[in-house]
Amino acid sequence: MKNFKLPSSVYNWLTLFGAMMAVGAILVFLFLLIISTFTGTSSSYLGLFMFIIIPPFLFIGLILIPIGMYYKNREIKRSGDKKLTAPVFDFNKSTHRNAAMVFITGSMIFLLLTALGSYEAFHFSESNVFCGEVCHSVMHPEFTAYQNSAHARVKCVECHVGEGVDWYVKSKLSGLRQIYGVATGDYDKPIPTPISNLRPARETCEKCHWPEKFYSRTNRLEKHFLADEENTPWDIYLTLKVGGEHNSEGLSEGIHWHVDPDNIVQYLATDKQRQDIPFVRFINKKTGDTTIYIDSDSDFEMDEIANYEIREMECIDCHNRPSHQYLPPDRFINNELAKGTISTEIPEIKAKLLEICENEFVSIDSLKKYSMNEIIAYYEEEYPEVIEENRAGIIASVDAFIKVYSDNIFPEMKVTWDKYPSNIGHMNFKGCFRCHNGLHESEDGKVLERDCNQCHIINAQGSPDNFVRSEFNIPLDFQHPVDIGEAWMDMNCSECHTGLLP
Ligand code: HEC
Ligand code: HEC
Ligand code: HEC
Ligand code: HEC
Ligand code: HEC
Ligand code: HEC
Incomplete structure (x- = not known):
């Protein structure tokens, strides 16, 4: 050397x-x-x-x-x-x-x-660690919701990038911009949706979910609790008409009718989040017939049509939260009451916890302090005998509430349920009622019905003292758990059920 x-x-x-x-x-x-x-x-x-x-x-x-x-x-x-x-x-x-x-x-x-x-x-x-954990605070809401979803084992990139070089390059380029955004603190809180450059579902979801794979009807039990003194349980048994009554009917009937390759449903939304839909067009590919439905309640005029994008309906127009669903408080509290982690034995507990959710917190720590103090003080004042007997139960319930709150609401990123409307169903968001509100009419008088039996049938419903079952396959009329007259027939459920106390 x-x-x-x-x-x-x-x-x-x-x-x-x-x-x-x-x-x-x-x-x-x-x-x-x-x-x-x-x-x-x-x-x-x-x-x-x-x-x-x-x-x-x-x-x-x-x-x-x-x-x-x-x-x-x-x-x-x-x-x-x-x-x-x-x-x-x-x-x-x-x-x-x-x-x-x-x-x-x-x-x-x-x-x-x-x-x-x-x-x-x-x-x-391409790993979940990179997508979900490296930018920890930014992706924390999406990563948490993802881990609680049906897709917890599906990689982020399988929905967000998909196969092929062109999308790989596209996503890495926008990824670089995002890394720059995170490094300089220049990003929106919460992250806005719909994602404008999300790859079409045809190329992502359909890799795993073959659209011609027919789902027939599925049964559901929805467990609800009233915000009264007893936290009265209210169960609803539904049969959802995802497909036809029998597999062999394929996509010709039921909810997945919209993705039958012979049916093309197009729509126009006047807001960014695609919640206000005054214009719907249905093209029957087999017959070539076209039907246009206009919301008679909106002030939309046909000559404005050029100002907007017309979208063709696909999986994500209904399943827009397949992997990141942020539940509203009335939902996540119902779920914990059903599981028993929040005890139904504590009088008024649902109502009190919902009241806490009316506040905005800067962090989960401040929620922790506030909710524990507030609840203990309330029960010491109003129900001294309950707190004497069951202090541990109350504390455990508040702990369970804090846990589930932090799985669904993310103060640091300003993520709350109402920032990300889910399009499945219609109870807390407009969802299916964006089109099926009984007001979208065609020129020859056809209407997108809001008939309660069109998409599901109710087989049983009620509280334990007052439970009603249907005869086999004869749907029950919906009974609203508390008396609100005919309001549920005329209004959208989501006008009252905003996620907090109605
Ligand atoms: C099953 C498919 C799927 C998987 C898996 C998935 N996402 Fe998503 N993601 C979506 C869809 C669909 C949207 C909403 C698109 C829209 O509304 O435009 C979305 C939206 C988002 C958004 C926008 C903000 C929001 O909360 O809606 C972010 C950020 C995001 N995903 C990150 C991730 C990360 C990180 C992972 C992995 C840990 C992941 N996604 C896994 C389908 C998926
Ligand atoms: C890599 C494969 C894969 C991709 C891509 C994928 N999924 Fe899934 N999806 C699955 C699996 C596996 C399940 C079943 C999970 C289970 O049984 O718990 C599932 C379940 C579902 C369910 C039923 C959810 C439930 O709660 O039972 C829906 C709805 C769904 N996927 C929609 C979508 C949509 C919309 C997309 C595209 C944005 C998508 N999937 C992309 C694999 C995938
Ligand atoms: C018109 C709205 C709509 C469209 C469009 C739609 N779905 Fe669904 N889908 C539903 C509803 C409603 C359910 C049942 C409720 C639920 O799972 O939350 C469902 C259920 C499912 C399930 C679970 C089925 C079961 O029985 O467990 C899968 C998987 C699924 N959809 C995938 C898809 C895929 C893939 C596409 C696109 C090719 C798609 N859906 C398009 C509304 C829709
Ligand atoms: C963008 C508008 C739009 C949205 C959103 C929408 N639909 Fe539809 N839906 C239509 C149109 C258009 C038809 C066909 C009407 C006709 O026959 O001309 C239809 C028909 C149906 C049918 C009857 C199919 C059959 O058996 O013939 C069902 C069931 C249905 N929709 C369920 C749903 C559910 C559930 C949701 C929410 C998850 C939903 N739709 C969301 C536009 C929409
Ligand atoms: C266009 C289709 C459609 C119409 C019309 C419709 N629903 Fe539904 N409904 C759904 C879907 C889809 C779900 C399941 C949502 C989910 O998966 O979370 C649902 C869920 C429900 C539930 C259970 C709510 C929950 O989350 O526990 C009730 C109750 C209900 N519907 C009542 C009604 C009533 C009452 C009417 C008539 C005014 C009606 N629905 C009309 C599609 C429809
Ligand atoms: C005019 C306002 C209003 C409308 C519209 C309305 N509700 Fe309600 N709903 C209430 C009130 C008030 C309660 C009682 C609150 C409580 O005790 O939690 C309630 C309670 C409920 C509950 C049980 C409590 C829970 O949140 O779990 C269900 C289920 C329910 N409503 C379903 C529906 C459905 C489905 C629709 C639409 C078809 C609807 N409601 C429309 C006001 C309304």
Whole structure:
């Protein structure tokens, strides 16, 4: 090694600095590689460092080496009187041979690391850890809801990117912009939807859910509780007509009729979140007939049609929250009461917890303090005998409430149920009633009905003391749990059921 000499152009500050940076980057990379192999944990931050942050340093370091040499060479040339215009490479000189050796081995190591690195970076950038955890505070709401959804085992990228090079490139480009946004704090809270460049469901959902796979009817039990002193339970047994009465009927009937390839339903929404739909067009591909329905309650005029986008209905126009559903408080409290983690034995507990949700909190910590104090104080004042007997039960119920609240409401990102309306059903959001409100009429008098038996039938309903079952397959008329006259027939359910106390 004593005689190992490099061309004099190597000896300059820029080249030295570049070499140090490159070697440093490689050492840090190897160190992290050893840690992650031996500990067997793939922490998201380790991955972020190894595959996203370190490689640019290695790259810049390697670029600086020849740049330094180039300037040094120019200097040497200027000071001497050599007339040469391009550098001469002479294998008879040991310095040149050494330089070539360093260059070739260095490049091989670099290429190897680049190949490994880009392969790993590709996998890493496609992983749930990267999508859901690296930008922890930003994606926390989506990641939490996702983990509680039917798709918890489906990778983020399978819905958000899908297969193929074009969408891969598109998503990585917009991803770079988003990383910049997160780094500079320049992003919207909450993240706005609908996502304008979401890949069509034809190419994502339908990879796993073949549309011609027919679902027939499904049965459902919905458990509700009134916000009264007894937290009175109210059960509803529904048969949802997802498909026809029998599998063999395919998509010709029922809710998935909309995705029958022979039926094209198009619509126009006047708001960004696609909640106000005054114009619906149904094209029957088999017969070629077209029917246009206009909401007679809106002031939409046909000549405005060019101002808006017309969308063709697909999976996401109904299933817009397949993976990130933020439940409203009346829903998540009902669920905990049904599970028993919030005790129905505590008088008025549903009403009191809903009242707490009327407030806006800056963090889950402030909710914790406020709700515990508020509830204990209320029961000490109004129900001293209950708190004497069952203090532990009340505390456990409030804890369960805080947990479920933090799974559905995210103060840091300003994420609440009402920012993300769900289009399935119609109780807390307009959902199906965006079109099926009984007011969309065609010229020849056809109406998109709001008939309560069109999409489901009610088989049984009521509270334990007053429970009504239907005769086999004869639907029951809906009974509203508390007397509100005929309001539920004329109004949308969501006008009263906003998620808080109606
Ligand atoms: C089953 C498919 C599916 C999976 C899996 C999925 N998403 Fe989504 N995601 C959607 C749909 C559909 C929307 C809403 C699109 C719309 O309304 O325009 C959405 C919306 C979002 C939004 C916008 C804000 C919001 O809350 O609606 C973010 C951010 C997001 N997803 C991130 C993620 C992350 C991170 C993961 C993985 C941890 C993930 N998604 C997994 C389908 C999915
Ligand atoms: C990679 C495969 C995959 C993709 C892509 C996918 N899903 Fe699913 N989906 C599943 C699986 C698996 C289940 C069943 C989960 C279970 O049985 O609990 C499911 C269940 C569902 C359900 C039933 C939910 C429930 O609560 O039972 C709906 C609705 C659904 N998916 C809609 C969608 C929509 C809309 C998209 C596109 C945005 C989509 N899926 C994309 C695999 C996928
Ligand atoms: C008109 C609205 C609408 C459209 C469009 C729609 N669905 Fe559904 N789908 C529903 C409703 C309503 C249900 C039943 C309620 C639920 O699962 O929440 C359902 C149920 C499902 C289920 C669960 C079935 C079961 O019995 O467990 C899957 C899976 C599903 N849909 C996938 C899809 C896919 C994929 C598409 C697009 C090809 C699609 N849906 C289009 C409204 C729709
Ligand atoms: C964008 C408007 C629109 C939305 C939103 C919508 N529908 Fe429809 N729906 C239609 C149109 C149009 C028809 C066909 C009317 C006709 O026969 O001309 C239809 C027909 C139906 C039918 C009758 C199918 C048959 O058996 O012939 C059912 C059931 C149905 N819809 C359920 C739903 C459910 C459930 C939802 C919500 C998850 C929903 N729709 C949301 C536009 C819509
Ligand atoms: C266009 C289709 C459609 C029409 C019309 C319709 N519903 Fe529904 N309804 C649904 C769907 C879809 C669901 C299931 C929602 C879900 O999956 O969460 C539902 C759910 C319900 C539930 C259970 C609510 C819950 O979440 O516990 C009740 C009660 C109900 N509907 C009552 C009615 C009444 C009363 C009418 C008549 C005024 C009516 N529906 C008309 C589609 C419809
Ligand atoms: C005029 C306002 C109003 C309208 C419209 C309305 N409701 Fe209600 N609803 C109430 C009130 C008030 C209560 C009692 C509140 C409580 O005790 O939680 C209630 C309670 C309920 C409950 C049980 C409590 C719960 O939240 O779990 C169900 C289920 C329900 N309504 C379904 C419906 C459905 C379905 C529709 C639409 C077809 C509808 N309501 C329309 C006012 C309304």
